[in-house]
Amino acid sequence: MNKLSIEICERIKSVIGDSKFGLHEPFFNSLEKENLSNCIDSSYVSSIGEYVNSFEKMIEEFTKSKKAIAVVNGTSALHLALKVSGIKPDEEIICPSLTFVATANAISYMDALPHFVDVNEKTLGIDPLALENWLDKIIIKKKGKSINKNTGRIVSAIIPMHTFGHPLEINSIVKIAEKYNLIVIEDAAESLGSLYEGKHTGTFGRIGVLSFNGNKIVTTGGGGALITNDLEVASLAKHLSSTAKVEHKWKLIHNQIGFNYRMPNLNASIGCAQMKKLPSFIESKRNLFLKYREVFKSLLGVRIFSEPDNSRSNYWLQTLILDKEHESELENILEVTNKEGLMTRPSWELMHHLQMYKNCPRAPLPNAESLAKRIINIPSSPFLV
Amino acid sequence: MNKLSIEICERIKSVIGDSKFGLHEPFFNSLEKENLSNCIDSSYVSSIGEYVNSFEKMIEEFTKSKKAIAVVNGTSALHLALKVSGIKPDEEIICPSLTFVATANAISYMDALPHFVDVNEKTLGIDPLALENWLDKIIIKKKGKSINKNTGRIVSAIIPMHTFGHPLEINSIVKIAEKYNLIVIEDAAESLGSLYEGKHTGTFGRIGVLSFNGNKIVTTGGGGALITNDLEVASLAKHLSSTAKVEHKWKLIHNQIGFNYRMPNLNASIGCAQMKKLPSFIESKRNLFLKYREVFKSLLGVRIFSEPDNSRSNYWLQTLILDKEHESELENILEVTNKEGLMTRPSWELMHHLQMYKNCPRAPLPNAESLAKRIINIPSSPFLV
Numbered sequence A, B: 001m002n003k004l005s006i007e008i009c010e011r012i013k014s015v016i017g018d019s020k021f022g023l024h025e026p027f028f029n030s031l032e033k034e035n036l037s038n039c040i041d042s043s044y045v046s047s048i049g050e051y052v053n054s055f056e057k058m059i060e061e062f063t064k065s066k067k068a069i070a071v072v073n074g075t076s077a078l079h080l081a082l083k084v085s086g087i088k089p090d091e092e093i094i095c096p097s098l099t100f101v102a103t104a105n106a107i108s109y110m111d112a113l114p115h116f117v118d119v120n121e122k123t124l125g126i127d128p129l130a131l132e133n134w135l136d137k138i139i140i141k142k143k144g145k146s147i148n149k150n151t152g153r154i155v156s157a158i159i160p161m162h163t164f165g166h167p168l169e170i171n172s173i174v175k176i177a178e179k180y181n182l183i184v185i186e187d188a189a190e191s192l193g194s195l196y197e198g199k200h201t202g203t204f205g206r207i208g209v210l211s212f213n214g215n216k217i218v219t220t221g222g223g224g225a226l227i228t229n230d231l232e233v234a235s236l237a238k239h240l241s242s243t244a245k246v247e248h249k250w251k252l253i254h255n256q257i258g259f260n261y262r263m264p265n266l267n268a269s270i271g272c273a274q275m276k277k278l279p280s281f282i283e284s285k286r287n288l289f290l291k292y293r294e295v296f297k298s299l300l301g302v303r304i305f306s307e308p309d310n311s312r313s314n315y316w317l318q319t320l321i322l323d324k325e326h327e328s329e330l331e332n333i334l335e336v337t338n339k340e341g342l343m344t345r346p347s348w349e350l351m352h353h354l355q356m357y358k359n360c361p362r363a364p365l366p367n368a369e370s371l372a373k374r375i376i377n378i379p380s381s382p383f384l385v
Helices: A003-016 A030-042 A050-063 A074-084 A101-109 A128-138 A170-179 A231-241 A265-296 A324-339 A366-372 B003-016 B030-042 B050-063 B074-084 B101-109 B128-138 B170-179 B231-241 B265-296 B324-339 B366-372
Strands: A067-071 A092-096 A113-117 A139-142 A145-148 A155-158 A183-187 A207-211 A224-228 A302-304 A318-322 A375-378 B067-071 B092-096 B113-117 B139-142 B145-148 B155-158 B183-187 B207-211 B224-228 B302-304 B318-322 B375-378
Touching (some): A003 A265, A003 A375, A030 A050, A030 B030, A050 A067, A067 A074, A074 A101, A074 A231, A113 A128, A128 A139, A145 A155, A224 A231, A265 A302, A265 B265, B003 B324, B003 B375, B030 B265, B050 B224, B067 B074, B074 B101, B074 B207, B224 B231, B265 B302
Parallel strands (some): A092 A113, A092 A155, A155 A183, A183 A207, B183 B207
Antiparallel strands (some): A139 A145, A207 A224, A302 A318, A318 A375, B318 B375
């Protein structure tokens, strides 16, 4: 047990107390129970119901998107976003290597390939400068398409991900995407409530993707959504999410290969309750950050990650970043904190280190490699302050 | 409004009364609300929790399967069943044309092709005799594989579906499947509670698939399950349904392209309440059948479908079958009954009539073609008697 591990434990406890805490636990009260009870009384628990419609409306209003389509989870939202974007098999889709596996998996479901790029320390999201340099180097244009000259494959889209809720430099990414004719699908699974230059994350690209998994800032048990200002995209996404069934008084006709991705009304019912609490969750989490910042500012060897410039973060997960000279202590810190009942987690294993993605195309990834050895997420639930 | 339409309306109303009724509505009471409330109190609403485990245990006990794996819906269960069966792109999978679109869609998700075969009037499921004749005609064996000599593709599996809950002649199908080395995945999405020769449907093949959609005999809002006696298959299905995450104290490693298919605990909580009621639902639905049979026995031109030989059906949907000489009256009957507030539905549009499947390989389908013009499903909820 080294000194830094002990210090980190003590300082976390000085903020949140001595109990056992998960990384991110939901906060419920009677509001969720009431909605569930009403949902049961209505008998509409499945893919049709008033709560699904209301939940979508609440997301639209909160994110200022024209349309939200509620689906079973963030992974299905990513898959559907790629589907309605017309991604073809064997195309390459740019995404960070530092991300949750769903980003890369959704690309695989399309028989396309993730092409991993690097992130930066300021945002933990795709680094615009490194991205542009890399694309300048590998892309040639042919008939309006961007071709990876190393592989001969079309590069058709990019999925920037707002890591742990923190907005990346999305305006710069969108500009680079335009230069290379890439569709932008924003993976905002973790960043509900996070703004970049005053605008909600997920609304800069053609489609944004949200998650309402149990560990997210707002949960529906399992759930996700697409947000978009493109009404045609929205309509197709909704159609495909509901088995591509054609409206008819009684005929049961489907006109495309669709999916069973629609969020059940039961799950949406708690989503409606949670959305009402979202502003207070964000406030709590931002306050939690201030408290953590206070106790960690005097500790050498580690810093607490704070929201990037021009952004207002939901601080979904609170993140400690070890100084490079302390990276060898990561395992010990994880061991000690978890043993003490404080749930902490490292970064995801980088995508290009996973067996199934190790042979995918990629840019040099020095920052992702380094950050993955230095990230420690610490208890972040909204009720901790 | 023809005479048969009026007669059908009146006879349905003589059984279920004069109110408006859906085709199949769920029955809930305080038990579901209690479980939901407990689930909220536990804070475990997502993919981990005691209700998911209990729900799986209840399915195992009820179906007498070694393992049940609860997932987000029947479609994902079918997809996962094909995945763990090792289906390869461009293989052909035998299934009925008279089925819900999910059967064919799940095959498409694997980049495989549905190969449609005919059903019979006795069971509404795949006709064993027609199947064997067809396979004898088109299959040649090469190195232990069955090859469709018309297309050159491998035929690797068969998905018999227990239509509207009624068991098909599954023993005969399994025997034919063995002859042609086909993996049997039973689509028992509609037949929870239905037995063939005293054994639960879905337990004859390598894997059975259940659905708990809002319209099913037992609902979880959205939900499905795989049932199997093969522990290796079960373990792989569970692993793949939970993003293929490798167990570790804190590392976040995934060793395959997995799926976010695990049923949320919130949904499982009402499933546990529903499973307790399943025996009474089956009894009610069987009684409803007896009442419908009584009122329809004297009506010429139509018969009520009764469970096939050697089987005990859950009577998920109650089905009227028009005599062939009355098939031209189908539209009018649907029009009149629905206008009267009695929800009735025809058969699904046959798969080989759908745009995306019309060029798939198929056997002659005379019975499916005929039945699709004569099937009328009528209100079937468990609380109607």
